[in-house]
Amino acid sequence: MSGGKQIDCAYCDKENLSKNDIGLNKKLIHGQIKRMMCLTCMAAYFETTEEELKEMIEGFKRQDCALFG
Amino acid sequence: MIYADNAATTKISASVLEKMLPFLREEYGNASSQYSLGIKAKCAVEQARQQVAVAIGAGPSEIVFTSGGSEGNSWVLSSVSNGHVITSSIEHHSVLDACHLLERKGIEATYLPVDCKGRVSLDSIKEAIRSDTKLVSIMLANNEIGAIQPIAEIWEYLRERGILFHTDAVQAVGKIPVMVKNLGVDFLTASSHKFNGAKGTGILYKRNGVSLPPLIFGGEQERGARAGTENVAGIVAAGYAISESVNDMTAMANKLSEFVQATICGIRAQIPSIIINGDENNCLPGNVNIVFDGVTGESLMHLLDLKGICVSTSSACTSGKDKPSHVLMALGLTENQAKSAIRISYGRYNNINEVETIVATICNVYNKILAAKL
Numbered sequence: 001m002s003g004g005k006q007i008d009c010a011y012c013d014k015e016n017l018s019k020n021d022i023g024l025n026k027k028l029i030h031g032q033i034k035r036m037m038c039l040t041c042m043a044a045y046f047e048t049t050e051e052e053l054k055e056m057i058e059g060f061k062r063q064d065c066a067l068f069g
Numbered sequence: 070m071i072y073a074d075n076a077a078t079t080k081i082s083a084s085v086l087e088k089m090l091p092f093l094r095e096e097y098g099n100a101s102s103q104y105s106l107g108i109k110a111k112c113a114v115e116q117a118r119q120q121v122a123v124a125i126g127a128g129p130s131e132i133v134f135t136s137g138g139s140e141g142n143s144w145v146l147s148s149v150s151n152g153h154v155i156t157s158s159i160e161h162h163s164v165l166d167a168c169h170l171l172e173r174k175g176i177e178a179t180y181l182p183v184d185c186k187g188r189v190s191l192d193s194i195k196e197a198i199r200s201d202t203k204l205v206s207i208m209l210a211n212n213e214i215g216a217i218q219p220i221a222e223i224w225e226y227l228r229e230r231g232i233l234f235h236t237d238a239v240q241a242v243g244k245i246p247v248m249v250k251n252l253g254v255d256f257l258t259a260s261s262h263k264f265n266g267a268k269g270t271g272i273l274y275k276r277n278g279v280s281l282p283p284l285i286f287g288g289e290q291e292r293g294a295r296a297g298t299e300n301v302a303g304i305v306a307a308g309y310a311i312s313e314s315v316n317d318m319t320a321m322a323n324k325l326s327e328f329v330q331a332t333i334c335g336i337r338a339q340i341p342s343i344i345i346n347g348d349e350n351n352c353l354p355g356n357v358n359i360v361f362d363g364v365t366g367e368s369l370m371h372l373l374d375l376k377g378i379c380v381s382t383s384s385a386c387t388s389g390k391d392k393p394s395h396v397l398m399a400l401g402l403t404e405n406q407a408k409s410a411i412r413i414s415y416g417r418y419n420n421i422n423e424v425e426t427i428v429a430t431i432c433n434v435y436n437k438i439l440a441a442k443l
Binding site for chain 2: 033056
């Protein structure tokens with residue numbers, strides 16, 4: 001959740017995106033993005049796998065990126 | 070994987086690796102040791118020195134091996150003990166940070182502006198020079214936009230005034246002809262891993278007769294100029310790598326320039342709004358820096374990474390804060406534009422199929438980002 005407000009996937013019925021999901025939206029699409037994707041939708045959209053996206057999240061966490069935790 | 074970030078580092082040449090491996094395995098002697106194992110190492114270092122000297126038109130006694138370009142830059146700048154220095158606003162941070170340190174010590178520094186193509190003007194140098202100017206440091210070619218500076222023209226002006234002249238040639242050596250006598254510089258820095266050598270070895274050219282107090286103490290290596298046990302394997306790699314680069318430089322430059330043209334044309338055909346930073350006609354072969362309106366360079370870079378393509382963005386996020394590139398800002402770009410740029414830098418091992426894949430993938434990813442933002 002970002003700032004206490006629940007953010008849901010704008011493309012499927014998945015609710016309550018995690019901090020990492022939100023961080024990845026901001027990293028890969030845009031920092032001010034309003035309509036966010038869950039990892040499943042994002043993987044499909046960018047023609048990759050959820051595993052790759054999760055690895056990317058871990059990489060950002062190792063770099064101490066404040067968007068992830 | 071398609072690697073298109075050769076301005077950051079290059080893949081070591083296979084033949085260069087073969088030449089350096091013995092000095093990591095059987096020939097591991099200290100080049101200062103007096104027995105045969107050490108003497109062999111010493112000979113290898115001196116052979117590399119000769120190779121480097123020939124490649125840049127210097128004498129062997131004018132070549133000092135360091136740990137890299139940053140050391141060489143820091144060394145030259147830190148040798149200024151009083152007065153005033155001049156540099157450009159688009160230098161590598163190893164030069165800029167060294168100048169900032171000089172300022173904290175009471176030495177004044179002037180950071181020259183550049184035009185919209187990233188070029189320093191001789192007029193701005195003439196205006197900046199003072200009676201107490203001790204050193205001018207202008208990079209030969211910029212790492213982010215590839216802009217090539219008029220070093221020889223600047224030297225023509227400086228030499229009559231007795232002002233020392235340094236150029237950071239880290240991006241240029243091995244890619245364009247670099248002859249120190251033609252450039253006229255007193256100091257020049259280069260780095261082996263930028264021309265398919267190994268990381269950890271740099272080259273400082275110091276013109277004979279110019280004084281440069283040591284930065285590192287503790288031994289008589291490099292004829293007393295730079296203490297520290299020599300990185301023999303890395304130095305051997307540097308010698309062979311620079312020779313290889315010089316031998317096919319023209320053909321390589323032509324090939325890389327074609328790749329850049331194909332990239333620009335290919336992307337522009339699908340994304341007409343792109344902006345090319347720097348001077349397309351006076352640029353390092355293989356380098357192109359492009360602004361993509363509406364997306365961030367960081368998004369593009371990460372998504373290209375997901376597709377197995379390595380490029381860079383100079384506006385990288387560190388711990389949640391992203392700063393725009395000082396180079397792009399100096400060109401007059403807005404902060405948004407500077408954050409929307411990526412750098413593609415082709416090298417020896419790229420091919421035209423990879424260029425086509427890069428173009429197609431960039432366009433695909435760009436359109437996906439824009440659509441997702443709606």
